[in-house]
Amino acid sequence: MDDLEGLDASGALGALVDDATLCTSELVTNSCVHAKGTGAVLLLTAEREAVRVTVYDEDRTPPALREGYDGESGRGLWIVDALTEGRWGTELPAPRLGLDGSEGKGVWFELGKGPSGEAACSSGAVEACRCAGQSCSA
Template sequence: MSTSSGPFSGPFSGPLTLELLALPKEVPVLRRTVREHLGGPCAEVQLCVSEIVGNVIRHVGEDTPVVVRISGMAGGRTRVEVTDPDARALPVLLRAGGDDERGRGLALMDAVSLRWGVRQEDGRKTVWCEVGRP
């Protein structure tokens, strides 16, 4: 996983950019890296990052190169972006039933984020969300 950051006005040191391969073993490392970067508890941000990268693993495939960006916004919000090279595999918000084993990830992200969406461009997509202060 490679990282970079730069200045911005926000609650933490600056934006975080991570380039990695979408693999299940990278998800806990990613959550830990995000928490360290944000300097404390950030369960909602960690959940959003985990769910978006988990969807890449499940629906695009393991070993898919992704770019994860975490940045501060006005009003203390945090923006999470995950870009992958498959513009066709779009996330779909499902309402999983009690016995369903899958389909809750985006519903969880939808519940904890202020808003979220997908941006498609040049053969890739970026799934993004904005999380308020804890």
């Protein structure tokens, strides 16, 4: 998480660091706990007023918001959903990242505003996209 903390704390991204750190922690934890495979890769893209984080792993099973939770688990994606205002999703297939050569998925979120001042809704190989009422497709 040091990369996130290294973002310009005095600029527009500074306000996003805590939320980005928490959301990143949730996605990495989900990958470690639930995904089958040998590891995960994190991609951080920071722009002037926005940040996008994608966690890739080798399991093609997309995450889902669970109804209800217990004392130990089940809240992570709800936290990501709330902090990102629904701007998160899944990319299938994920690029081959050298983990074991297999394809998997990328789970991403965005925080901040794009160049137009509107919420950023990145393009790409997006299969499931929740973008605060925006239509997102590849």
